[in-house]
Amino acid sequence: xTIPYGRQSVSQEDIDAVVAVLxxxxxxxxxxxxxxxxxxxxxxxxxxxxxxxxGTATLHGAAEAGGVGPSxxxxxxxxxxxxxxxxxxxxxxxxxxxxxxxxTLNMDLTAVPSEADAVVAVHYAGLPVDLADLPNRPSLIIxxxxxxxxxxxxxxxxxxxxxxxxxSFSFHPxxxxxxxxxxIVTTNNADLAKRMRTFxxxxxxxxxxxxxxxxxxxxEGFNYRLSDxxxxxxxxxxxxLDRFIERRNEIAERYxxxxxxxxxxxxxxxxxxxxxxxxxxxVQVQDRxxxxxxxxxxxxxxxxxxxxxxxxxxxxxxxxTASDLPNCEAVYRGLxxxxxxxxxxxxxxxxxxxxxxRLV
Ligand SMILES: *Cc1c(COP(=O)(O)O)cnc(C)c1O
Numbered sequence: 463x464t465i466p467y468g469r470q471s472v473s474q475e476d477i478d479a480v481v482a483v484l485x486x487x488x489x490x491x492x493x494x495x496x497x498x499x500x501x502x503x504x505x506x507x508x509x510x511x512x513x514x515x516x517g518t519a520t521l522h523g524a525a526e527a528g529g530v531g532p533s534x535x536x537x538x539x540x541x542x543x544x545x546x547x548x549x550x551x552x553x554x555x556x557x558x559x560x561x562x563x564x565x566t567l568n569m570d571l572t573a574v575p576s577e578a579d580a581v582v583a584v585h586y587a588g589l590p591v592d593l594a595d596l597p598n599r600p601s602l603i604i605x606x607x608x609x610x611x612x613x614x615x616x617x618x619x620x621x622x623x624x625x626x627x628x629x630s631f632s633f634h635p636x637x638x639x640x641x642x643x644x645x646i647v648t649t650n651n652a653d654l655a656k657r658m659r660t661f662x663x664x665x666x667x668x669x670x671x672x673x674x675x676x677x678x679x680x681x682e683g684f685n686y687r688l689s690d691x692x693x694x695x696x697x698x699x700x701x702x703l704d705r706f707i708e709r710r711n712e713i714a715e716r717y718x719x720x721x722x723x724x725x726x727x728x729x730x731x732x733x734x735x736x737x738x739x740x741x742x743x744x745v746q747v748q749d750r751x752x753x754x755x756x757x758x759x760x761x762x763x764x765x766x767x768x769x770x771x772x773x774x775x776x777x778x779x780x781x782x783t784a785s786d787l788p789n790c791e792a793v794y795r796g797l798x799x800x801x802x803x804x805x806x807x808x809x810x811x812x813x814x815x816x817x818x819x820r821l822v
Contacts, residue, residue, distance in 0.1 A: 465810045467765045468636030468741070469803045471706065472695075479698040483690050491663075494690035498697050499646065505700060506621030506629070508648040510655035513693065514662055517608045517632025517645035519686040521549035521582065524628040524647045527657035528602035530555050530580050538582040538606075539569035540770045540782070540790040546582045546606045547771050551779070555580070559771060559782040561789045562586075566730050567744070570789075571595035585610035585620060587767075588638075588710075588739020589730060593625035608632035609741035611639060612707035616735040621648045628654060633692075636803070638706060638739060639699035641692040662686035709804040710740035713811060717743055717800065720815045724822050727796065742767055746796035753821050754798055760817045765799045 483494055495513050503511040514520045530536055536550030540559040550557040560573040568591035574581055580602040583591050588609040596603070603626040607613075610620045611631045617624045621631065628651070631637075633644035649655050660667060665683030669676040688696075718728060727746035732738035744767055747753045757764045770790050771777055784791050801814055 464761045464763045465801050465806070465814065466763045466803070467799045467801050469805065470635040470640045471702070471804045472640075473698075473702075476695055476698045479694045480691055483694040486690075488690045490689050491687040491693075492690045494693040494697065495688050498641075498688075498693040498700075501697055501700050502621070502631070502646050503648060505703070506619050506648050508622050508629075509650045510652065511646050511648045512655055512658040512662070513688040513696075514645045514647070514686045515688050515692075516643050516686075517630060517634060517637075518545040518548065519662070519684070520630040520632070520645035520647045521545055521604065521606060522552050522684075523658045523661050523686060524604045524630055524649075524654075525549040525553055525555075525580060525582075525602070526661055527654050528580060528604065528627055530602065534579040535575075535577055536580040536582065537574050537578045537600075538771070539584045539586065540772055540787050541567060541569075541586060541768060541793065542584045542606065542771065543608070543768055544771060544774065544776070545608075546584055547777070547780070549582055549604070550580065557777075557780050559780060559787060561787045562793065564789050564793060566591065567793060572597055574598075574600070580604065582606050583626070584608075585613065585739070587729060587742040587744055588613050589732060590615045590620050590736060603627050605629040608634075608637060608645075610739040611637070612703045612737070613732075613739035614737045620739070623648055623650050627651055633696060633699075636741075638741060639696065639703050641688065641696040641699070644688050644692050644696060706804045707737065707739060710802055711738060713802050713806055714738065714740045714743055716811060717802075717815070721745070721818065724819065726818075726822055740802055742799045743802040744797055744799045746793060747798055747822055748796060750796050750798055753818075756821050757798075757817060760813075762801065762814055762817060764801070766794075766797055767799050770794055 499511040532554035534555040578600040584606040628649045633641040
């Protein structure tokens with residue numbers, strides 16, 4: 463039996479919710495999607511939520527609706543999943559990376575250039591990045607909160623868009639809650655929400671005043687719709703989110719105590735008044751390659767989050783290289799994500815702790 467780094471928690475209740483939709487009239491986007499959007503908006507204390515069929519699609523949709531195009535400069539973190547950068551790349555924008563801070567592993571927002579049109583601010587591992595650090599307000603601020611549903615700051619839940627235009631979530635199985643595949647964008651901007659809804663369904667704008675059949679497509683759109691089957695799972699999962707996050711915090715606290723004396727760097731903790739999402743528990747070790755292989759050999763399926771954006775050949779279109787991003791380089795060298803998910807048993811966590819102690 464291997465211990466994964468992350469894993470969904472699906473209960474009989476979740477399964478029953480999905481089966482109920484399968485037995486009904488609507489399978490594609492319908493009443494369950496609408497109810498899921500309402501439930502996420504309420505949880506996040508925000509006006510609108512627009513569901514998509516992946517987190518990647520939410521970032522694409524938010525950037526497009528926010529006006530990102532070929533003449534735009536979009537800035538993001540080098541220590542993230544490629545989807546954060548692709549939000550700009552898909553739209554022909556120039557993508558720029560600014561370095562991370564070693565104390566938070568989040569991007570250093572003070573370094574965002576004043577020419578930036580858009581920022582995709584990633585809450586790495588579920589630790590909220592403080593948007594107040596932005597020296598100038600770019601015309602579009604998108605939070606990539608794929609790791610951070612259920613996290614909150616003194617200003618309220620991540621997703622309330624207190625200092626952003628839009629906040630994107632992913633429901634991939636390892637994320638805080640799952641719909642198998644799926645994502646949602648929250649926003650307080652009604653126009654932005656409307657544009658995202660059009661974008662996710664081929665760009666179709668109904669024209670009922672010109673006949674019940676009539677519609678018009680004025681800009682390119684996609685089929686980025688979430689299905690009611692997936693949304694039913696999401697609604698059921700959302701009711702357990704707080705319990706999931708509490709359990710993640712409990713696991714993180716035990717790691718902190720039991721790994722405190724090892725020659726490793728522990729992940730940054732949440733400041734007072736902030737609840738960490740703990741999507742990841744990423745430590746920094748010496749001789750990562752050896753530790754990684756030995757953990758895998760011991761049946762512990764550790765991962766590395768992430769191979770930095772600028773390391774991938776596709777990022778030839780991004781100007782910044784390793785020498786521009788020294789903090790990211792230094793952190794990446796030792797980074798390794800230990801197992802953390804709500805159903806990780808105490809016994810399995812002991813195995814992880816004992817194995818790591820032996821190896822470092
Ligand atoms: C998972 C993730 C995404 C994309 O989500 P998908 O639902 O897998 O498309 C985007 N950004 C970050 C930081 C992620 O971890």
